[in-house]
Amino acid sequence: MKKHNFSxxxxxxxxxxLQKASEAILNFNDDNLSLIEISHRSKPFVxxxxxxxxxxxxxxxxxxxxxxxxxxxxxxxxxFLMVAYNLLNKKAAYLNTxxxxxxxxxxxxxxxxxxxxxxxxxxxxxxxxxxxxxxxDADYFHCxxxxxxxxxxxxxxxxxxxxxxxxxxxxxxxxxLNFEKFDLIYAGAQKNMGPAGATLVVIKxxxxxxxxxxxxxxxxxxxxxxxxxxxxxxxxFAVYVSMLTLQWLKDLGGIPFIEEVNNKKASxxxxxxxxxxxxxxxxxxxxxxxxNATFTLTDESxxxxxxxxxxxxxxxxxxxxxxxxxxRASMYNALPLYSVQALVDVMxxxxxxx
Numbered sequence: 001m002k003k004h005n006f007s008x009x010x011x012x013x014x015x016x017x018l019q020k021a022s023e024a025i026l027n028f029n030d031d032n033l034s035l036i037e038i039s040h041r042s043k044p045f046v047x048x049x050x051x052x053x054x055x056x057x058x059x060x061x062x063x064x065x066x067x068x069x070x071x072x073x074x075x076x077x078x079x080f081l082m083v084a085y086n087l088l089n090k091k092a093a094y095l096n097t098x099x100x101x102x103x104x105x106x107x108x109x110x111x112x113x114x115x116x117x118x119x120x121x122x123x124x125x126x127x128x129x130x131x132x133x134x135x136x137d138a139d140y141f142h143c144x145x146x147x148x149x150x151x152x153x154x155x156x157x158x159x160x161x162x163x164x165x166x167x168x169x170x171x172x173x174x175x176x177l178n179f180e181k182f183d184l185i186y187a188g189a190q191k192n193m194g195p196a197g198a199t200l201v202v203i204k205x206x207x208x209x210x211x212x213x214x215x216x217x218x219x220x221x222x223x224x225x226x227x228x229x230x231x232x233x234x235x236x237f238a239v240y241v242s243m244l245t246l247q248w249l250k251d252l253g254g255i256p257f258i259e260e261v262n263n264k265k266a267s268x269x270x271x272x273x274x275x276x277x278x279x280x281x282x283x284x285x286x287x288x289x290x291x292n293a294t295f296t297l298t299d300e301s302x303x304x305x306x307x308x309x310x311x312x313x314x315x316x317x318x319x320x321x322x323x324x325x326x327x328r329a330s331m332y333n334a335l336p337l338y339s340v341q342a343l344v345d346v347m348x349x350x351x352x353x354x
Contacts, residue, residue: 004339007317008148008292008330009170010190017244017334024240035240040233045240049229052243056200059246059254060179070201070221071189071229071239076100076169079186079199080107083142083165086221087184088112089211093138093162097154098125098147099323100167108142111213117141124324125150127284134160139210140183146171148191149321151294151328152287157181163207171291172200173249174333175259183207189242191291192333198238249333258333265331265340266290272344276351278302282326296326302354310346318343 005012028035029044038045053069072078080103084092088111096102096119108114115138118129125147134141140163146153148170157164163183172187179185183204190196201221208222217223217231224231249258270288273279273295282294297303310318320326329343 003314003316004342005316005335006329006331006339006343008321008328009188010196011192011330011332012334013194013241013245014248014334017241017248020244021237021241025237036237040236041230045236046230048240048243049234052239052246053229055243055246055250056202059173059250060185060202062179062202065180066204066206067202068205068225070203070224071234071242072199072201072224073197073235075188075190075196075199076167076186077103079167079201080104082201082219082221083140083184083186084108084111085213085215085219086208086211087140087163087165089139091115091135091138093117093134093141095119095129095132095141095143096121097128097144097152099149100147100169101142101144104142104144104167112139120152125152126282128152128154128287132158134158134162136161138162140165140207142166144169146289146291148289148292148328148330149324150283151289151292152283153289153291155287163204170332171289173246173255173258174262174291176255189238193245194240194242195238197235198242200242245334261337262290262331262333265335265337266293268337268340268344269293269329269331272347276347278351278354279347282324291331293329293331294320294324294326295329296320302350305353306346306350309350310343313342313346315339315343315346 024035056069057063091113092108093115094105096116105114115135117134118132120127120129141160142165144167164181165184166182168185169188170191173192185202187200189198273281278298279295280298318327320328
């Protein structure tokens, strides 16, 4: 690897996936045609998207359980709108844990009453709200499992009798959960699956068809289900790379395997943040994200020196989000443990030089 890529998104991808994807751009399936110039309705690509949808359900343990997997476009930002369009009849409940949850709430307010059951905005989204109650008469409850900007992650999800909707854009396929608890999961591909341009939606079909409004075809989940994600031209390349990445994950041992790796990476970095007097974490320890570790220097006068050191070590994408500052190390599935060790080595080297 030429660089240690801690970019928050688009994410690092497995090298073998990048190799296969690059070959497909030039010659897909040895047909002397590029993947991105063949018909999306041709048999070779239909097989790709069907396999991608099947792998998604298989890895989540949702095969033959009433769920459908869709590959759509517009990113999670489009899902902020589509979720409300398809599910919000009168009232919805939202947990506000960060920038993206805040945006989802804004979109939902255009379709009905939104009850914000809890928020961590008061402390810059540096923790996950606890002890909130969800109104039983809400059409659904929406939460965001992982917050890339602040670096928090939900460790537990509430028990509720209403549909549970979750934006898992930045931690899907990274840890084991009881995915049957969720009625709708959506995730932009560009964090743990593939390049930007595709969005995975996993939905329990029985929750649809209960709103009174007319839903435009392009925004109607049922239309996309009926057309097998082919209502319009899909994002061919993003879907193909997502399929390769999901197959890569399955071959490794699936979510149980990668969760163990991810925990090792996060433990290594957080241990150094807590041990090294030159660094401090930004969020509550019990809510720290396994995917996105945020931290700052205790002495800002060392910033120029530290920045120079990690860049010279071949580290990329470490700057924190512009709204938070500091540093953010995004440790998505494909980031190897030795890249985290490279960052820890630089942090320790800085300590020795001061």
